[in-house]
Amino acid sequence: MSPAEKVTILQHLVEIKSVNNHEKLVAMYLKTLFDEAGITNQVIPLVGQPERANLVAEMGSGHPILAVSGHMDVVDVDVANWTTDPFKLTPKGDQLFGRGTTDMKAGLAALVIAMLELKESQATFNGTIRLLATAGEEVGQPGAEALEMAGYSDDVDALLIAEPTGYYNMVYANKGELDIEIKSVGKAAHSSMPALGNNAIEHLLTVLAQIRTQIGQLTAGVTNPVLGETLLNVDTISGGNQINAIPSLATVGLNLRTIPEVSNDQILNVIDDVVANYNQTTTGQISVEVSMNIVSILGDVNAPLLTDLQRIAEPYARRQKISAAEAEQLKQAALAAGVKDYRPAEFLKVGISGGTDAAKLLIKNQTGFSYLAYGPGNNTPHQDNESVSKAMFLDFIEIYQTLFKSL
Structure with missing residues (x-):
C-alpha cells in the first residue's frame, strides 16, 4: 500500500x-x-x-x-x-x-x-x-x-x-475518573422573605464543603508512585435565576481522578454518606448522579x-x-x-x-x-x-x- x-x-x-x-x-x-x-x-x-x-x-x-x-x-x-x-x-x-x-x-x-x-x-x-x-x-x-x-x-x-x-x-x-453531578432542590421565595423559601444554593455549598473535607481526609498523604495523588476538581456550578429570588435549584459538577490506593467505590461511599446524613439532619434535598465511573x-x-x-x-x-x-x-x-x-x-x-x-x-x-x-x-x-x-x-x-x- x-x-x-x-x-x-x-x-x-x-x-x-x-x-x-x-x-x-x-x-x-x-x-x-x-x-x-x-x-x-x-x-x-x-x-x-x-x-x-x-x-x-x-x-x-x-x-x-x-x-x-x-x-x-x-x-x-x-x-x-x-x-x-x-x-x-x-x-x-x-x-x-x-x-x-x-x-x-x-x-x-x-x-x-x-x-x-x-x-x-x-x-x-x-x-x-x-x-x-x-x-x-x-x-x-x-x-x-x-x-x-x-x-x-x-x-x-x-x-x-x-x-x-x-x-x-x-x-x-x-488514573481512574469519576464525573459526578450533585443536585440541590429547594423552594423559591422572594429574597426579602427568605424564611418562606429553602435556599438550594446554600444547601449545595454546605454539602460541597463537607464532601471536600471528607474526601480530603480519605486521600490525605495517600499517593501512588506512578500516578501520584487523587485529584478533585469543581468544574461546573449553576443555580438561581435572578439576584432577588431565593433559588429553588442548584447543581455542581465534580471531576475526580483516582488511584488504586483509594478506589472509586471508597470515594462514592464517602459522598453517599455525607449526602444521606445531610438530608436526614437538615431541610436540604440533595441527590447524586454519577455519569462517569472508570477505574x-x-x-x-x-x-x-x-x-x-x-x-x-x-x-x-x-x-x-x-x-x-x-x-x-x-x-x-x-x-x-x-x-x-x-x-x-x-x-x-x-x-x-x-x-x-x-x-x-x-x-x-x-x-x-x-x-x-x-x-x-x-x-x-x-x-x-x-x-x-x-x-x-x-x-x-x-x-x-x-x-x-x-x-
Missing part, C-alpha cells in the same frame, strides 16, 4: 462525523477494508443505540493474543475557531489537519493498515492479533464496556491502545510489550529532530512523572491522569497486566485545528506491523 493510499484511509475516517455518536459508520467503513482483505471481522451494535457499534477484527490463531484497540468517536468542534474544515483532512506541510487526526483516528487507522499489509504480504507470525474498535470512549466508554462484558478481553495476553503519545512517551498506567489501571512497566515496542520504535525516534518546544514538553512530562534527570529523546515510561478504554477492557486486570498506550499524535487532542504528523502516522504503521510480526 502506497503512502497516499494510507493517508486516504485516514481521510475517509476523518470525513465521518462520529462526534460522540455515529461510530457505526466508521465500523462499516473498516468492515469493507477487512472484507476486501479477507480478514475475519464483525460489526457489533450497541444495544438500544442504532447509530453506535463496535468492530472486532482478528487474524492469526492461538496464544499469545495481542489485543489492539482504538476508539472511533471524536469530540465536538467549534467550526468558527478552525482555519480548515475539521471534517476534511487538510495537509499543510507535514501536518494533516482534521478532527480526530490525533485523538485518535490516526492511531486507529495505523492499526488497521498494519493488519491489512500483514495480510497482503502473507507474513507469518505466532499467535493472534485482535482489533477492538470501540464506540463512545470520550463519554462513558460504553463500547469498551460492552466488549469486555461479551468476553473479548478475557483471554488476551496483552493490550495495546493506539492513543496519541508520540514516539517517546510510553503510557502504561492511567485506574496500573500496568507492568517490565512487560515484554513495552520492551519490544521500545526496541522496535527506537530507530524511528532517533531520526526525529526535536524542537526546543518539544524538548520542553518532554521534560515537563518527565517531571510530572517524577523523573528529574530526564534528557529529551529518551523513552519515558509514565502514568497519566487521562483515562483510556483500558479502564473497561481491563476491569478484571487492573494492576500488573501487560498494557500500553502508544500511538501517533501530539498535544492537540480536543483542540481547535487538531493535527497529526504525516511522517509519524506512516512510521507508526511500520512500528505496529513489526510488533505484530514479533509475536
